[in-house]
Amino acid sequence: MRVRGLILALAVSQAALAEEEWPIARRGDLGARWWVSSGETKRSHNAQGFDPALGNPTSVLLYENLDANVLELFGRQSFRNNLFLKGTLGVGQINRGSFDDEDFSAGQVKFSDTTSSVTQGRIGYGTIDLGYQWVLREGAITLGVFGGYTQWTEDMDAYGATDHLGFIGGDISRDTRVISNKVVWKGLRVGFAGEFVLGRRARLSVDLAALPYAEVRNEDSHHLRSDLGPMPNIVLEGEGWGVQWDAELRYELFRRTELGIGVRYWYMEITDGERQLPNFQGFPAAPLVELYSRRAGVTLSLRRTW
Numbered sequence: 001m002r003v004r005g006l007i008l009a010l011a012v013s014q015a016a017l018a019e020e021e022w023p024i025a026r027r028g029d030l031g032a033r034w035w036v037s038s039g040e041t042k043r044s045h046n047a048q049g050f051d052p053a054l055g056n057p058t059s060v061l062l063y064e065n066l067d068a069n070v071l072e073l074f075g076r077q078s079f080r081n082n083l084f085l086k087g088t089l090g091v092g093q094i095n096r097g098s099f100d101d102e103d104f105s106a107g108q109v110k111f112s113d114t115t116s117s118v119t120q121g122r123i124g125y126g127t128i129d130l131g132y133q134w135v136l137r138e139g140a141i142t143l144g145v146f147g148g149y150t151q152w153t154e155d156m157d158a159y160g161a162t163d164h165l166g167f168i169g170g171d172i173s174r175d176t177r178v179i180s181n182k183v184v185w186k187g188l189r190v191g192f193a194g195e196f197v198l199g200r201r202a203r204l205s206v207d208l209a210a211l212p213y214a215e216v217r218n219e220d221s222h223h224l225r226s227d228l229g230p231m232p233n234i235v236l237e238g239e240g241w242g243v244q245w246d247a248e249l250r251y252e253l254f255r256r257t258e259l260g261i262g263v264r265y266w267y268m269e270i271t272d273g274e275r276q277l278p279n280f281q282g283f284p285a286a287p288l289v290e291l292y293s294r295r296a297g298v299t300l301s302l303r304r305t306w
Helices: 002-021
Strands: 028-045 054-078 083-105 109-136 141-163 172-197 202-222 234-254 257-276 286-305
Touching: 028 083, 028 257, 054 109, 054 141, 054 286, 083 141, 083 172, 109 172, 141 202, 172 234, 202 257, 202 286, 234 286
Parallel strands: none
Antiparallel strands: 028 054, 028 286, 054 083, 083 109, 109 141, 141 172, 172 202, 202 234, 234 257, 257 286
16 A cells, blocks of 8 residues: 555656646756858959959859858846847857859850869857747747847858869969958847747747848958958958748757757848958949858757756
8 A cells, every 4th residue: 555655646746747847938048059051152243344344243252062060059038027138159160161263254254263172261150139028828839029139250261273264374282272251240130039839848949030231241361362462352341131040849858958959041141232452542342243141050959948
């Protein structure tokens, strides 16, 4: 009888614990996330206003297949008045990629085409948002809207060059650094954040942010072009828009400890911008045809909730 009573007591306590755990609203969380992704940045400008013999676009530069790993810290805190504050901070490295540089004359006749290897680079970003949320069905559904700020930086070096059309006089050795590029995006975020209980221990969270306003500064340092002066010797600036989307499926491994796997997509582009030669004062700026950055990948996270 004593054994049966003990078993019954344990069963009741386990049921009570389960009722306490799910569903229940989280007041906050803190954790780390690993983001494995691939990205690209493309830009072009129109110099026909200076020389009608040139094409439009005149020069197209594409950094692509930029594989990167990032370690990110993140956190979120909800308050009694239904406000919440959340943010992320990530730092990592770009492992590999390629750089293509094409130049065109009028009629889009290509007269130069080179390919270089991106062998190293750095990536960093941060976001901070303040929002208002509605907790429904005792925490089974949480819906929120927010506004905030983001900054995203990628910095990389390209080595060597394969001269496809012979314009630069032959290939350049792969141990020669030919160009460094740094692109910095800054933007305002508005969006939707939702969390949905899917079962006893599973949750789905989504974070969908639009960037109605973004600005960018892109710096090119051509290491073999002494005629362009000190580096950075080409600067692009512009304004535009973007999106930052995240979705994550989480599972509670232990009480208040969750493991998550997700997907992430970021995209920013200009609607207006110009290319400048900072070492030549008075030289007119050329309008940009396009400038965008894109990055997408999968995430793995571990968090502690309270």
